[in-house]
Amino acid sequence: MEEGSFRSSIPTYVDKSKVLDVKPLRTLKPLFVSSAQAPPLFSSSPSGPFPSGFTPFYPFSMNGESPGKNQRGGMASDKMDVDGANGNAGSSRKRGAGKQKKAARKSVGSRNAGVSFTVNGGANFIARCTPFNKEDGDREMVEYVLMTFDAVRRRLSQVEEAREAPNGSIKRPDLKAGNVLMSKGVRTNMRKRIGATPGVEIGDIFFFRFEILVVGLHGQSMGGIDTLITKGGKGDDSLAISIVSSGYYDDDTEDKDVLIYSGQGGNPISKEKEASDQKLEKGNLALERSLHQANEVRVIRGMKDPMNSSVKIYVYDGLYTIKESWLEKGKSGCSVFKYKLVRLPGQRSAFADWNSIQKWKAGLSSPAGLISQDISSGAEKITVALVNDVDGREAPSYFTYSTVLRYSRSIRLTNPSVCNCHKACQPGDLNCSCIRNNGGDFPYASSGVLVSQKPLVHECSPTCPCFPTCKNRVSQSGLKLKMEVYKTTDKGWALRSWDPIRAGSFICEYAGEVVDSPSGLQGIGQEDDYIFDTSRVLGQSYKWNYEPSLLNEEIPDESTENDNIPALVISAKNVGNVARFMNHSCNPNVFWQLIQYEQNRDSFLHVAFFAKKHIPPLTELTYDYGISQFETHRRRNCLCGSEKCRGFFG
DNA sequence: GGACTCTCAAGATC
DNA sequence: CGATCTTGAGAGTC
Numbered sequence: 133m134e135e136g137s138f139r140s141s142i143p144t145y146v147d148k149s150k151v152l153d154v155k156p157l158r159t160l161k162p163l164f165v166s167s168a169q170a171p172p173l174f175s176s177s178p179s180g181p182f183p184s185g186f187t188p189f190y191p192f193s194m195n196g197e198s199p200g201k202n203q204r205g206g207m208a209s210d211k212m213d214v215d216g217a218n219g220n221a222g223s224s225r226k227r228g229a230g231k232q233k234k235a236a237r238k239s240v241g242s243r244n245a246g247v248s249f250t251v252n253g254g255a256n257f258i259a260r261c262t263p264f265n266k267e268d269g270d271r272e273m274v275e276y277v278l279m280t281f282d283a284v285r286r287r288l289s290q291v292e293e294a295r296e297a298p299n300g301s302i303k304r305p306d307l308k309a310g311n312v313l314m315s316k317g318v319r320t321n322m323r324k325r326i327g328a329t330p331g332v333e334i335g336d337i338f339f340f341r342f343e344i345l346v347v348g349l350h351g352q353s354m355g356g357i358d359t360l361i362t363k364g365g366k367g368d369d370s371l372a373i374s375i376v377s378s379g380y381y382d383d384d385t386e387d388k389d390v391l392i393y394s395g396q397g398g399n400p401i402s403k404e405k406e407a408s409d410q411k412l413e414k415g416n417l418a419l420e421r422s423l424h425q426a427n428e429v430r431v432i433r434g435m436k437d438p439m440n441s442s443v444k445i446y447v448y449d450g451l452y453t454i455k456e457s458w459l460e461k462g463k464s465g466c467s468v469f470k471y472k473l474v475r476l477p478g479q480r481s482a483f484a485d486w487n488s489i490q491k492w493k494a495g496l497s498s499p500a501g502l503i504s505q506d507i508s509s510g511a512e513k514i515t516v517a518l519v520n521d522v523d524g525r526e527a528p529s530y531f532t533y534s535t536v537l538r539y540s541r542s543i544r545l546t547n548p549s550v551c552n553c554h555k556a557c558q559p560g561d562l563n564c565s566c567i568r569n570n571g572g573d574f575p576y577a578s579s580g581v582l583v584s585q586k587p588l589v590h591e592c593s594p595t596c597p598c599f600p601t602c603k604n605r606v607s608q609s610g611l612k613l614k615m616e617v618y619k620t621t622d623k624g625w626a627l628r629s630w631d632p633i634r635a636g637s638f639i640c641e642y643a644g645e646v647v648d649s650p651s652g653l654q655g656i657g658q659e660d661d662y663i664f665d666t667s668r669v670l671g672q673s674y675k676w677n678y679e680p681s682l683l684n685e686e687i688p689d690e691s692t693e694n695d696n697i698p699a700l701v702i703s704a705k706n707v708g709n710v711a712r713f714m715n716h717s718c719n720p721n722v723f724w725q726l727i728q729y730e731q732n733r734d735s736f737l738h739v740a741f742f743a744k745k746h747i748p749p750l751t752e753l754t755y756d757y758g759i760s761q762f763e764t765h766r767r768r769n770c771l772c773g774s775e776k777c778r779g780f781f782g
Numbered sequence: 783g784g785a786c787t788c789t790c791a792a793g794a795t796c
Numbered sequence: 797c798g799a800t801c802t803t804g805a806g807a808g809t810c
Contacts, residue, residue: 353793354803
């Protein structure tokens with residue numbers, strides 16, 4: 133820690149001649165891949181359809197359900213079959229369009245005719261949840277289950293918020309989504325175990341109790357103590373295997389490695405019933421037995437979301453053991469069991485980081501290697517830190533910080549449209565033309581998260597009469613997260629957030645200068661490492677949107693709209709915002725989404741980044757740069773290090 | 783804006 | 797199979 137030793141060299145006034153030209157990603161050598169080796173390219177038309185969001189992702193085996201399409205063979209065959217998945221999904225969607233509008237429920241079954249299911253006769257993608265990986269998971273399965281949960285939950289929120297009379301409706305989309313996943317068997321790590329949960333990493337964050345349940349980290353939907361029956365007999369022979377410290381009880385969570393956890397029970401059940409003494413039974417008894425057994429106990433710490441105090445975030449803080457227990461008088465005057473849990477040494481930090489970040493934000497301390505408090509020089513509403521803890525005080529190469537996308541000339545994309553709402557646009561209000569432009573669905577849930585990826589999201593424009601607080605302006609509100617541009621050991625500069633990020637949250641726009649002539653792109657990409665190009669094709673498709681069949685919905689027909697979206701190419705070499713520091717990954721945690729809104733009587737395209745999954749603080753933000761369609765384009769070696777790394781990008 | 787109350791929920795267990 | 801237990805999350809209130 134070299135606290136307080138910086139506070140200089142804001143890049144806008146550093147001596148350009150002395151600054152090394154640091155690329156966002158280190159370029160090793162040009163890489164040319166023959167077509168036989170190249171990964172499958174999807175929908176190569178520059179006008180779309182949108183390359184990333186619409187081809188269903190099959191991360192796991194189809195178990196021979198797409199015969200003849202699986203061309204990888206060997207080990208790969210039971211992992212991923214992107215070719216087959218795309219072939220199937222693409223054709224079935226086209227067939228489904230128009231014909232099956234009415235038979236929503238039926239169509240799901242008939243579309244899948246001939247496919248054998250392993251679970252509840254649901255959609256074929258559920259077949260990936262095999263008895264094997266439902267019992268014991270891995271990272272891929274955990275991420276898949278979490279992504280499915282949140283996609284379903286977002287959709288249920290969207291449907292719910294559009295409803296006029298919320299009587300008998302889904303008030304708890306999280307519980308409903310949990311129920312859908314449980315009943316369809318979309319879950320993992322169902323086998324209870326002592327110690328680590330395969331695929332769940334220390335530091336992982338969760339926004340709902342059900343998320344923790346469906347990945348098998350903690351097997352109680354509400355209760356704070358989960359137990360494992362050790363001998364075939366009574367419940368008495370149980371050990372505590374995981375606990376959630378949520379704030380409901382008076383736990384002491386001050387120390388980053390020690391947790392004083394309260395036993396369960398004794399709370400007043402209703403207004404009439406008084407608090408009572410806790411008894412040495414159930415979870416309390418299991419904790420007591422675990423004290424003597426000294427077995428590992430998983431600890432999940434709940435805390436307020438620094439972004440939104442009404443939201444609670446759960447952080448998996450790794451394994452602890454119980455060292456002591458005692459009985460004391462609680463605030464109500466009744467006896468409460470207390471357990472002292474101590475974190476096992478040698479685990480990567482998780483909860484401790486949250487404490488550090490709080491101090492940084494409060495100005496009580498600084499991260500090691502802080503060079504600048506704000507590389508945006510005040511352009512952003514929230515400061516953007518610059519940190520180099522790797523090689524001294526070197527700063528990124530010179531550029532002009534801009535929060536907006538600069539168009540050199542106006543491009544009329546569609547007829548500009550403004551809505552006629554005079555407060556905030558209301559989900560479900562089909563009189564609102566902005567909502568109609570989005571196909572009738574409000575693109576964002578009330579929490580501000582994007583519900584589904586689409587070819588194009590139509591936001592309300594600055595000229596719409598609705599309030600600036602209208603929820604349909606998410607990408608126009610600027611940075612909300614506390615960002616940090618930081619130096620990595622091997623990938624140049626990178627971007628991360630001090631705040632936790634919920635899946636679907638808006639992160640930032642890709643600011644820069646629009647490159648006018650798409651025909652001239654071939655040359656531009658050669659020299660400019662800060663090009664963003666919507667016509668690049670993503671090397672790996674994935675499914676972010678909810679699976680309609682899980683909710684007995686028909687597959688929406690997106691094929692007719694947005695066929696004429698032109699390619700958008702942006703250079704952030706000279707002008708840009710934090711987005712220019714985001715590196716490529718083949719397994720990214722961020723994706724981009726085209727947004728359109730009206731400005732000065734013309735409609736303009738924007739590129740907005742959203743969180744693909746929940747992102748813990750200080751995790752590098754990455755997106756898939758995609759692959760240029762120009763064969764002469766210079767490709768670069770990928771250093772993302774993910775298991776499914778395709779080896780190159782660009 | 784935040785602390786509080788109210789309401790309606792879920793799975794596990796017995 | 798249903799009652800009981802154990803709180804979570806969102807909305808509404810002051």
